[in-house]
Amino acid sequence: MDAHTSKGGAGGDSAATARQKDSRGQAPAAPARALQLVLPSTARLPDPIPSAQMTLVEQLTEWARMRIDERVFRAGMRMPSIRQLAQEKGISRFTVVEAYERLVALGYLESRRGSGFYVRERAPAAPAASAASVSHDAAAARKIDVTWLLRSMFHTAEAHKAPGLGFLPNDWLDGELIASALRGLGRQPGNHFLASGTPQGFLPLRQQLRTRLEELEIRAGAEQIVLTSGITQALDLIARLYLQPGDAVLVGDPAWFVMFGRFAAQGAQVIGVPYTGEGPDLEALERIVQARRPRLFVINSVLHNPTGTSLSAAKAFQLLRLAEQYDFLIVEDDIYCDLCPPGHAATRLASLDQLRRVIYLGSFSKTLAANLRVGFVAAHPETAAALTDSKLLAGLATPEINERVLYKVLTEGHYRKHVERVRTRLDRARDDTRRALERLGLRLFPGQHAGMYLWADSGRDSNAITTAGHEEGYLFAPGSLFSPSQMPSGWMRFNVASSGDPDMLRFLAQQLERL
Incomplete structure (x- = not known):
């Protein structure tokens, strides 16, 4: 009793x-x-x-x-x-x-x-709106529980117990790069840090980013670059500028889950496009475009999250043709740019389109520090001006101190060697993780893999594995996180930098046997 x-x-x-x-x-x-x-x-x-x-x-x-x-x-x-x-x-x-x-x-x-x-039920659901006031699709969009996803994704765990991490462990990064930049800033006159900053962001950094974009064969003047507080704010500004309630936004299925909730909060209909080892399934994409007439398509063309694959040149040209034919914009999220190994087959849409129909996003949070919230947008001059106005209305300027830190890191000459070391280490870890997952019977997503992630099919309900792991202190990333439908899935994302712990692999083997 x-x-x-x-x-x-x-x-x-x-x-x-x-x-x-x-x-x-x-x-x-x-x-x-x-x-x-x-x-x-x-x-x-x-x-x-x-x-x-x-x-x-x-x-x-x-x-x-x-x-x-x-x-x-x-x-x-x-x-x-x-x-x-x-x-x-x-x-x-x-x-x-x-x-x-x-x-x-x-x-x-x-x-x-x-x-x-x-x-106890602590947050009662809001009364359901009438069918006359809310469409079925808009109601479905609001069901995406981003808060729950973020809590699950960022559950506190030691790196070796967190194969679902979305960033590199601290011991893979070089804190001295940032510490050195901070010491250099500390020797400058203090009044340099008192102004509110400029709407587009610290000009020397934008000029440095222009040089980096030229290396990627993307031509953009400093006036076409807008600094943001990471990729998340960049997507938020784009959503504010282009989306109205009821508009359709296309994303990969699978894709980075945080943007699902952001677009849904704007009232947009988030629609997934099936993915292949060379990029989106273009036949499926064209059928969806014909039926839904989207405003935007958001894509990782290089080192796609979560599959670790990259867009082929053939698919890139066809995708741009569809964007032109059906009049939608492409948002190219290249956050993993610096983790792409030399010689890896990867095609950037912005280098083909030269920012006419493509809005290009970048950041350094994956290679420097997750809390160094500096990202950027490169776009057509009119688009850049409109995004700057949207940024002013949303939160004035971004913190210039962070931008000055990043500028010093990029110009002091050590960043490239740091990135080379990380890429080499990722290549070794990826091979080890691939072999370990295959020994457990997981099936890897097809295609040429690079970067941080492997996408593997467990053949089991990965939500159940994630729940059991959570209770034992492990952080897994189940496939349902990465689909707009949020349906249960056997797929799981593995961060190769944090997937080699023998105890974690034994726990995963036990769960695969149990389920």
């Missing part, structure tokens, strides 16, 4: 009785130690967050709160009984009672007499 029944609950004590004993001091105070997990064969509950600075009650409260926030424990779910959780953790029932009561006070749980504790 459960801990909230009148007889036999929690070893004969009701929750109320346990609280009374605790308040009279008959239960010993919980020392500040990490909880040791005792798992019966039927239990798969993780340890609370260990910390020498937290009591057992605080640890248990934080553990449950995180699981509820991340929707591992969902609204309406019954929590483990007081007796069960105490036995499994090897702790006092009084500790569990106090933690549950704190969660009730915080609004995470509700207590039901005679039944137990349940996860």
Whole structure:
């Protein structure tokens, strides 16, 4: 019988009785130690967050709160009984009672007499709009739960336990590049950093980016380049400029998931285009274009996220022809540009189109630091001017200090060698990861792979693998994250820089055997 029944609950004590004993001091105070997990064969509950600075009650409260926030424990779910959780953790029932009561006070749980504790619905859904006011497609777009995806994607995990990471581990990067740039800036007069910056961004950096684009055979003057706070802000500015509620936006299926929610928030209909080893399926693309008349098509032409493949020259020419024929713009996200090995077969749409119908995006967050939020847009002069106005309205200027740091990094002469070292290391890690995944029976996506990612079919529900991994401290990236439909999938994205841990591979093998 459960801990909230009148007889036999929690070893004969009701929750109320346990609280009374605790308040009279008959239960010993919980020392500040990490909880040791005792798992019966039927239990798969993780340890609370260990910390020498937290009591057992605080640890248990934080553990449950995180699981509820991340929707591992969902609204309406019954929590483990007081007796069960105490036995499994090897702790006092009084500790569990106090933690549950704190969660009730915080609004995470509700207590039901005679039944137990349940996860409380904390964010009721908004009333459904009438069919007359909202189209079916617009309603479907709003179902994309980007917050849940981001929480899952950025769940705290050590790099070696996180094959689903979307960036390189810190020990793959060179913090001294940024530290040296900061020291150099510190020797400059302080009044250089007091102004609000310019709407298009730090001019010397834009001039440096113009030189880099020339190396990619993309001609763009400094006036055609707009600095942004990363690729995410660049996409946001483009969405504000070009999209109205009901407009169609095409993305790859699979593709980078963050933009799905951004476009849906703008009221757009996000439509996936099937992908091949050489780029989008152009026959499918043309059928969709004829039926939906999209405003934009967003694509990684080089080192596509998540497949790690690149657009072939033949597909690139055909894609530009379709864009011209059906009058849509192409947004080319080249965030993985510097990770592309020399000699790798890759075609950039902007180099063929010269920014007439292509809007080109770049960033350095994958090669320098995830928190160095400096990206850029290169576009037709009229488009660049319009995006600058949109940037002013959305948030004035971007932080010029970050832009000055990036400028020094790019001009001090060490960045290219750093990138070469990273590419060489990725090549070795990719070969090792490929062999490990194939030994486990996973099927790799076809095509020539390079960069950070491998896309592999597990033949199982990757959502189930991800949920089990989350409970054991592993971060996986399931295929459902990368599809606008959000449907369950067997595919998974593996970051080759963080997929070599033997324990992680053993855990994955166990899940493949279990499911």
